[in-house]
Amino acid sequence: GENVEQHPSTLSVQEGDSAVIKCTYSDSASNYFPWYKQELGKGPQLIIDIRSNVGEKKDQRIAVTLNKTAKHFSLHITETQPEDSAVYFCAALTGGAAGNKLTFGGGTRVLVKP
C-alpha cells in the first residue's frame, strides 16, 4: 500500500520567515496530494491541494510543489504569522480495495515565534 513520509516532525521559525515541509510517497499511481492544517483541539482542515498533472500551485502565502518523477511534494509558507502555528499533514490519494483513500504523513508541528 501507499506510504507517505513527512519531514521535519517539528519546525520552529521566526515570524516573517518561511517554512517548508517535505513529503515523499511510494505509490506512483497516487494522483492527488492535499495538505491539511490541524489547530489545537480541532480536526484537520484542507488548506491547499495539487493534482498529479500540475507542478506548482499557489494560494496567497502558501504554495505546493510536486515532483512526480521523484515522488515528492512540498508545502511552502511565506511571511509566517503566529496564526500559522499548527500541525500540518500531507496526504496522497490512492486506490484501495473498495475505492480511493487518503494516506497521511506523520505530521509537522510548526511553531511561529513572534
Added chain:
Amino acid sequence: NAGVTQTPKFRVLKTGQSMTLLCAQDMNHEYMYWYRQDPGMGLRLIHYSVGEGTTAKGEVPDGYNVSRLKKQNFLLGLESAAPSQTSVYFCASSISGRMNTEAFFGQGTRLTVV
C-alpha cells in the same frame, strides 16, 4: 449546517470493555472514514466506507469493527478495548473518492483505555 459530528468527545474505558463511537454527517457525502491519531504517527486509516451498506479495511483495522447502515452515520466499535487503542479518533467524510474532493473532519474523540 453541522458538518461532521462525533460523539462522545471524551471517554475512559477499562481494558476489556466495549464501546461504539458515532460519526454523523449532514452533507449527503458518500465516503466516510475513521482514522486514529497517535503522536508522531499522523493519521492512520482504520476503516472506511464508499457508500451506505459498504465497509472496507484501512491500514490498522484489527480490534475494530464498523457499520454504515445509514448514509449519514458511520459507527466504529471496539469489542474488547486494549490500552493500545488509547488514541484520538477522527471521523471524516467526502462527497466522493475522486481527486479534488475535500475530506471534512469531525472534532475528534479522545479515548483512554486503562
